[in-house]
Amino acid sequence: MTELLQNLSNALAATVESAGPSVVRVEGRRRGPASGVIWSADGLIVTTHHVLEGDDIKVGLPDGNKVKATLVGRDPTTDLALLRAETTGLTPAAWGDTDAERVGHMVLALGRPGESVRATLGIISALGKSWQTPSGGRVDRYLQTDVVMYPGFSGGPLVDSESHVLGINTSALLRGISLTIPTLTVRQVVETLLTHGRVRRGHLGVAAQPARLQGDLPKQIGQETGLLLISVEQGSPADKGGLLMGDTIVVLDGQPVRHLDDLLALLSGDKIGASVPVRIVRGGRVEELKVTIGERT
Amino acid sequence: MGELLQQLNSEIASVVEEAGRSLVQVRSVRRGHGSGILCHPEGLIITNAHVIGNAAVEVTLADGRELSAKVLAEDSDLDLAALYVEANDLPAAKFGESRNLRPGHLVLALGHPWGVSGATTAGVIIGLGSGGQSDSRSKKEWLEVNLPLRPGNSGGPLIDVYGHVVGINTMVTGPNIGIAVPIHVVKAFLHQKLGAKEPVLV
Numbered sequence: 001m002t003e004l005l006q007n008l009s010n011a012l013a014a015t016v017e018s019a020g021p022s023v024v025r026v027e028g029r030r031r032g033p034a035s036g037v038i039w040s041a042d043g044l045i046v047t048t049h050h051v052l053e054g055d056d057i058k059v060g061l062p063d064g065n066k067v068k069a070t071l072v073g074r075d076p077t078t079d080l081a082l083l084r085a086e087t088t089g090l091t092p093a094a095w096g097d098t099d100a101e102r103v104g105h106m107v108l109a110l111g112r113p114g115e116s117v118r119a120t121l122g123i124i125s126a127l128g129k130s131w132q133t134p135s136g137g138r139v140d141r142y143l144q145t146d147v148v149m150y151p152g153f154s155g156g157p158l159v160d161s162e163s164h165v166l167g168i169n170t171s172a173l174l175r176g177i178s179l180t181i182p183t184l185t186v187r188q189v190v191e192t193l194l195t196h197g198r199v200r201r202g203h204l205g206v207a208a209q210p211a212r213l214q215g216d217l218p219k220q221i222g223q224e225t226g227l228l229l230i231s232v233e234q235g236s237p238a239d240k241g242g243l244l245m246g247d248t249i250v251v252l253d254g255q256p257v258r259h260l261d262d263l264l265a266l267l268s269g270d271k272i273g274a275s276v277p278v279r280i281v282r283g284g285r286v287e288e289l290k291v292t293i294g295e296r297t
Numbered sequence: 298m299g300e301l302l303q304q305l306n307s308e309i310a311s312v313v314e315e316a317g318r319s320l321v322q323v324r325s326v327r328r329g330h331g332s333g334i335l336c337h338p339e340g341l342i343i344t345n346a347h348v349i350g351n352a353a354v355e356v357t358l359a360d361g362r363e364l365s366a367k368v369l370a371e372d373s374d375l376d377l378a379a380l381y382v383e384a385n386d387l388p389a390a391k392f393g394e395s396r397n398l399r400p401g402h403l404v405l406a407l408g409h410p411w412g413v414s415g416a417t418t419a420g421v422i423i424g425l426g427s428g429g430q431s432d433s434r435s436k437k438e439w440l441e442v443n444l445p446l447r448p449g450n451s452g453g454p455l456i457d458v459y460g461h462v463v464g465i466n467t468m469v470t471g472p473n474i475g476i477a478v479p480i481h482v483v484k485a486f487l488h489q490k491l492g493a494k495e496p497v498l499v
Contacts, residue, residue, distance in 0.1 A: 002311065116424055119400035119421060121443060148474065
């Protein structure tokens, strides 16, 4: 007999059935529909930023109805977006955290690219600490799985063995890798989008590239590289602070700036409006200026 | 925990072993190699229509016997074919209930991918029926499975956790995505094409 196998198979299907009523179809791009997860009974839907192209957004509900939706806000840096569908009485997802998850645990990715909910099975491949996306978004935990991100699964939930939603799946943040934005970050982004309509990001108004520091500067400053400014936007916070093309930023607000990631991490929303010291190398000499960080629009 | 996994492994292996007895290799002069499944002790085999083409078909049974097969019926739209080989007391597979399948159910695909005999892969049902992105497949019914199917898997059985055939593996639509014809479609095909001569299907 294959009792355990049968039980496992039925438990997996039951998990899909249990989480499925909170998974919706999101029609917001030409290439085909994607998925979303119900945040609140009154129509808030979480999905991924990259599946929304224009203002014409429709949501396919689990009961088969299709309703209009408006964009509450989006955060390209974490690839998350929040929609408000014109409906009520939805079934919000049972959100869970990743605290008890371990590498090797079975997980299901759900999606609703068509009328019915669909599922793929995989395991948690990697669990890490907080990380920064290539576009500067802060994510509370690195969560990678081996589930196949079938077309239209982006924006859908990763579901654990207790039918809890661990986060939102996206295949667009890191190409070719099935990543999940965990519930904690989803919650933070949703709350920010509800309050501000966007996730605020700091802005300097420069284009920069990493550059090796010359002579005895590495020893003097304590780092090998800085960020060479290849342009400074006129009237930008950097311009107003006296930064010039050709300067190399080495420290901002007391934190070392060696790569673009360092700078992106320092330009978080809470720094907007703050006047912070910036240490630069100009003409081979270290100088210190002050910039007031602006807001990226 | 280790015990559970061991039991799971041995259960999967027993399902594969049981179903593997009914697995056949189908060779056609023009189309190359495919798979098929014995579904009656008197020599009825189901495979894909695209595996057999119009040429002579030969079948190798799991016990190694090589037999020439006669094409009883074919439907290129459903991509199904029924073959007959002259032999008795063959280990026929049991048919399962494809209508009971739900997304998340575990399934196994048996076949001869790249000519490797009896190769098995495991996965889950992604979805079934029609709708969404698969609308292009019109009103045809299908099972979408999260399995890596390869050339040579065509015509082979999709097995459920009871060891019953729930589909005929037919094509690959993406990395690790396969499409199978549900067994209730196969039953209807047999009924329609073979009519009264339809063997008693267990």
